[in-house]
Amino acid sequence: MTGSDTTTVLRLPEELRDAFKSPLGPVFTDAERLLAAAGDPIVAVGDVVTYHLRRAGRVPDVALIDGKTEREAVDDEIAAALADVDGDDRRVSVANEPATLSAALLTALRDAIAADEPVTLEVTGEEDLAALPAIVAIPVGGSVVYGQPGEGMVLVAVTDEARREARDLLARMDGDAGAALDLLGVDDADRSVDADADRSADADG
Secondary structure: OEEOOOOEEEEOOHHHHHHHOOOOOOEEOOHHHHHHHOOOOEEEEOHHHHHHHHHOOOOOOEEEEOOEEOOEEOOHHHHHHHOOOOOOOEEEEEEEOOOEEEHHHHHHHHHHHHOOOOEEEEEEEOOHHHHHHHHHHOOOOOEEEEEEOOOEEEEEEOOHHHHHHHHHHHHOOEEOHHHHHHHHOOOHHHHHHHHHHHHHHHHHO
């Protein structure tokens, strides 16, 4: 199956790149310890993260892989382990250029989260920014896991606050954040709650 709409919805501007370098949650080097702290569902962003979760016995509910780690091809062991050979997940191919979020990726992510079986999104291009829309789209209580270069795996516990922070970062990107939320299926009630919380925070400040 393929997600075909390659329209770029959001693009990471140069001045915002530093905002993405700090981890959005605690960093783990042991997958079993991470899984003990994680909630359900789990979205894994990245080949190495997905590989370590699978080795620890947990097939992520949604995984996004692009065959690379830190812009270099993953080694043969990881590539072989993530190949579509055991049939324990559904595979969807999507296109997403580096430093962007495409309509195809956002739509495929929404559909994968809603699926009854595990889904792996095989990204042509790059999936590095997918943690943000994943945080926005999965239910509160779930977890998003992504790699922190040179450090380990970041575990984001999805709370209302984590969702607001992720939406704020999406809104600061170039493009149409509202269209991104529409593609993710974020409903108006959720947006109203966030807006009310933002207004309360402004008033308190």
